[in-house]
Amino acid sequence: MSVDSSHRDTDYQEDATPTMPRSRVQGRIRMLTYVEQFVLRNDYKQEALDLLKNQTYHHIRIFEPLFFIKMGLKADMSRAFSHVGWYNFADMTEPGLKFLTMEFLMTPSFEEVGNTTEIYFSFFDEQFKLTAKELSVALGFDKKCLIDPSILAKTYKYDRTTWWNEISEEPVSSKNSIVSIHHPTLRMLAKWICMVVHPCSDLHLCSLPELQYLFAMAKKIKLSPVMSMLAHWQKMIAGRSLIDKTTLVTRIATHVKALDNAQVTYLPWEDEYQLKVGVEHFVQGHMMRDGPGRNEHCWRNIRARCTQEPYYPPGMQDSYGPQVGPSSSARYGYENPDMRRITDLTTRVNTMGQQQNQLSIDLAHNTELTQQNWSMNTSLLHDTTNIFTHLGLGQHLHPPKEPQRPPQQHYPYPPYPYPPQQPRP
DSSP: OOOOTTOOOHHHHHOOSOSSOHHHHHHSOEEEOSGGGOOOOSHHHHHHHHHHTTSOBOOOOEEOHHHHHHHTOHHHHHHHHHHHTOHHHHOOOOOOBHHHHHHHHHSOEEEEETTEEEEEEEETTEEEEEEHHHHHHHHTOOTTOBSOTTHHHHHHOOOHHHHHHHHBSSOOOTTOBGGGBSSHHHHHHHHHHHHHTSOOSOOSBOOHHHHHHHHHHHHTOOBOOHHHHHHHHHHHTTOOSOBOOHHHHHHHHHHTTTTTTEEEOBOOSSGGGSOEEOHHHHHHTTSEEEETTEEEEOOOSSEEOOOSSTTSOTTOOOEEOOSSOSOTHHHHTOOOHHHHHHHHHHHHHHHHHHHHHHHHHHHHHHHHHHHHHHHHHHHHHHHHHHHHHHTTOHHHHSOOOOOOOOOOOOOSSOOSSOOOOOOOO
16 A cells, blocks of 8 residues: 555545534543544545554663663763754653554645645544644754754755765665764664664664764754654554554644543553663674673774764764773773762662572572471371371370479488487597
């Protein structure tokens, strides 16, 4: 099925405003907890629903928390997000909504009004309209962010080939690898964009949009990816990858107050509903390797051209990529003693917790064995007593006790009164 991003329902084209008064719409109870509650107004929605209901839905992808701390790049990535106006967007804590995500993907349409792009979508069979700027703010991007990425070439002289040659020695192509990026922070930022902004199954390729946003981060240009995100979301309907933008849909629905007085079912916060990218992914992608006792980074042995020129975020210094070490930060100047102490303390606490759990298991097992042993001994003694009693040998088990005699008292001197003394002659 071909998905037309410019599609718009005919019902909404005739009358863009809800037929029901706004106060009544806001007052009614919104409910969407199963597929049969969808209102399919045309064949397009029916075809889209047939594809979407067979997809897998997850929360937004994240880096494994402890692994992210050990990398030592969190501070630099946070600064890059702040420079580009993504700081609030990157802080995602909302739970995902499966059915609301399905409805959102079935209903978006676009209309150009002058220099403004208007986006139409539906929640609970009610249509909403936001401009591209408003949708960008709803997602958490800074209100000062630029919307059109073409402004990079017009104003900031962005050129894909030139920029790629600045950060990599690999020839530019349509399938450039993230691994070939010199600097670890830019490399991790590219990986994060592939996970969150344009989620896809292959997290090793760096496409044109990713390069544009890396350039904006390095140049400290506030740029929103909302338009490329919308185009990417439209491809999700017919795609085979899992849909993990449910967190973003929850954020949009909250912004337009669609969740007020609503009955919905959130995805549970379990590992099976959220992919966490950890060291296994980076080892498989030849970005790290396992070392004795802990995970160790293995970056390429190339000169990282990390001068203080403006295309690198602050804190990036000229250095060689580390070959082996406890963390990439150890040789890139990212070592933070406080963070290292926190990491070591966290590791020790986790180890102590595991040891305590094992001790509890062993104690419970030993207690159970003791109770079983006591029960067996009691039962054996009872059976033995019955057998001896039946054979008339009970007295052998319990021989008669001899009468107790009062204990004899021994005095060191004769007891009083003393015997009469004999008179002396």
